[in-house]
Amino acid sequence: MADDLADAILNSNDIETVREAxxxxxxxxDGLLNSSPNNVELLFAAARLNSSYSxxxxxxxxxxxxxxxxxxxxxxxxxxxxVLCDAHSSKFEEFIERIEGLKPKDIEITYQLSMSWxxxxxxxxxxxxxxxQLGRVKALLKKLLDMDETWDAGGPHLYMGALETLLxxxxxxxxxxxxxxxxxxxxxxxxxxxxxxxVYAEQYARLVFDKDLHDRLLRQVIDSDPIVEGMTLxxxxxxxxxxxxLRESDDYF
Amino acid sequence: xxxxxxxxxxxxxxxxxxxxxxxSGIIAKTLKIATxxxxxxxxxxxxxSAARQIESASERxxxxxxYPGGVMGDDETVLRKMRIGQLQGGVIAAxxxxxxxxxxxxxxxxxTFKSYDEIDxxxxxxxxxxxxxxxxxxxHSFHLTETGFAYLMSKSPVRxxxxxxxxxxxxxxxxxxxAELIKTFGISPIPLTIPDVLPALQTGIIDAVxxxxxxALALQWHNYIEYVLDLPLIYVYSMLALDSKSLRGLTSExxxxxxxxxxxxxxxxxxxxxxxxxxxxxxxxxxxxxITKPRREDLPEWESVAERSIDDLVKSGEISAGIVSTFxxxxxxYRLINTDTKDVSD
Numbered sequence: 001m002a003d004d005l006a007d008a009i010l011n012s013n014d015i016e017t018v019r020e021a022x023x024x025x026x027x028x029x030d031g032l033l034n035s036s037p038n039n040v041e042l043l044f045a046a047a048r049l050n051s052s053y054s055x056x057x058x059x060x061x062x063x064x065x066x067x068x069x070x071x072x073x074x075x076x077x078x079x080x081x082x083v084l085c086d087a088h089s090s091k092f093e094e095f096i097e098r099i100e101g102l103k104p105k106d107i108e109i110t111y112q113l114s115m116s117w118x119x120x121x122x123x124x125x126x127x128x129x130x131x132x133q134l135g136r137v138k139a140l141l142k143k144l145l146d147m148d149e150t151w152d153a154g155g156p157h158l159y160m161g162a163l164e165t166l167l168x169x170x171x172x173x174x175x176x177x178x179x180x181x182x183x184x185x186x187x188x189x190x191x192x193x194x195x196x197x198x199v200y201a202e203q204y205a206r207l208v209f210d211k212d213l214h215d216r217l218l219r220q221v222i223d224s225d226p227i228v229e230g231m232t233l234x235x236x237x238x239x240x241x242x243x244x245x246l247r248e249s250d251d252y253f
Numbered sequence: 254x255x256x257x258x259x260x261x262x263x264x265x266x267x268x269x270x271x272x273x274x275x276x277s278g279i280i281a282k283t284l285k286i287a288t289x290x291x292x293x294x295x296x297x298x299x300x301x302s303a304a305r306q307i308e309s310a311s312e313r314x315x316x317x318x319x320y321p322g323g324v325m326g327d328d329e330t331v332l333r334k335m336r337i338g339q340l341q342g343g344v345i346a347a348x349x350x351x352x353x354x355x356x357x358x359x360x361x362x363x364x365t366f367k368s369y370d371e372i373d374x375x376x377x378x379x380x381x382x383x384x385x386x387x388x389x390x391x392x393h394s395f396h397l398t399e400t401g402f403a404y405l406m407s408k409s410p411v412r413x414x415x416x417x418x419x420x421x422x423x424x425x426x427x428x429x430x431x432a433e434l435i436k437t438f439g440i441s442p443i444p445l446t447i448p449d450v451l452p453a454l455q456t457g458i459i460d461a462v463x464x465x466x467x468x469a470l471a472l473q474w475h476n477y478i479e480y481v482l483d484l485p486l487i488y489v490y491s492m493l494a495l496d497s498k499s500l501r502g503l504t505s506e507x508x509x510x511x512x513x514x515x516x517x518x519x520x521x522x523x524x525x526x527x528x529x530x531x532x533x534x535x536x537x538x539x540x541x542x543x544i545t546k547p548r549r550e551d552l553p554e555w556e557s558v559a560e561r562s563i564d565d566l567v568k569s570g571e572i573s574a575g576i577v578s579t580f581x582x583x584x585x586x587y588r589l590i591n592t593d594t595k596d597v598s599d
Binding site: 126127131174 | 289290291292293295320321322323324326327447448450451466467470471472473475476477529532533535536537539540541
């Protein structure tokens, strides 16, 4: 049921309908979780839905939704008796040791947790306690890439690319590493996951001041067919974002 | 021979050009300003909005173009580009501007401030001297901006000057005061570029850094340190610095507009940064990092090392004796009136 719902949302080509419907789905998820509180798949699906919905809300509400999303994801991790249970509050060294203990069977759990965690940090980027956790998520993504870099059509590469291009080189960022990960994410999804190109333009091309690359990527996104199994809704959102970024291009460069 | 229709077109074109060049006869000026700060930071949004306001309030006679994220290079490169006119300014660390006015390092003297109130007292009396000193040497600066206090952060606990001698400490390249201080402590500094610091901490090439808390957190260095010494080492600040030639030719209204709007922005950044560093220090504690205080009996030794380091800086001509003495006079004045000042960490 939870998976069917998630599929229906991700494959929708109608952003407005989805936006209006998600609150009802969220309540439905809460109801389902009441009767099956330890259902790992359901917990992760609810976590994803809470974080995804936050893109439609204001900053305060986005924080509440992402906190819930992260807590649900962590609950799923703990129910699965993973070494990652409560890993966010352990000491950094211990955290790194725990990651080393992850096995290929833990990929899905690790990936789901990473997504909720990145999203939580993103909406809390005005809080130093959230920024402090970036190193942990990066370590988690690195482990995922070591285990299977092709997971979810290059999803871990996309997240890693976004994190490596947050800061300019002069401030300790590694834009060229980020570029590698973003290009890998694009190639592993055969260019169909349009959000990867948007992140590449918005974070890398802007950071290194490459207007040609920026505009070219965004035009490609706008001209692409957004209907792709499991990616339609995100692709439509990516196209909306691409139009905004392209409008700002002359102002930025 | 020019045909009549061609002549008409030419006349139209000339008429258009005259109109386009502006009835005021003033040619628009673009101020290109670079910084290593990434675009998404809060203060950049204020900076960009001030740039837009300047452009519209001056009816496009002054345009401010911002190059964020280090796309124009580090502070040194920005200054070189300012010299050849490729850029007109940069938001840069005060330490990068010492060649224009070495005395601006007076705020960076080690272990001098004990509280934020002391800083405010001194800055109220001495900022204008730094601004004037720079202006005499071709740099127009705006409201000076606090970056924060550099604290010693290390893998092993440090309380005394003896403890510090065992450290392998990183100092930023090209920072004479930090280098002098480290030398006075009797340890050899390990210069590294910023991107090399994290791997050096991971592998143990270094085991200590001295930076403001926001820097340690933003660059994730906090994951490899366990202790922060509760002793504000060096006050670090930065500023928007323009080549003063770039402001020549502006009408006095436009000059007022530019200086008042930009001063306002950097005044706000100055205040916000202080709050940010306080929050960052709290975050370090909540990440499990322990704060150590120097023992009371060790304080005189810390102070005497700092004094020696300041003397050496004066002797080597790094900073003038005059400004150091004015600074110390103000500090004594303040301490005479205020006997119960709070610590920086309070």
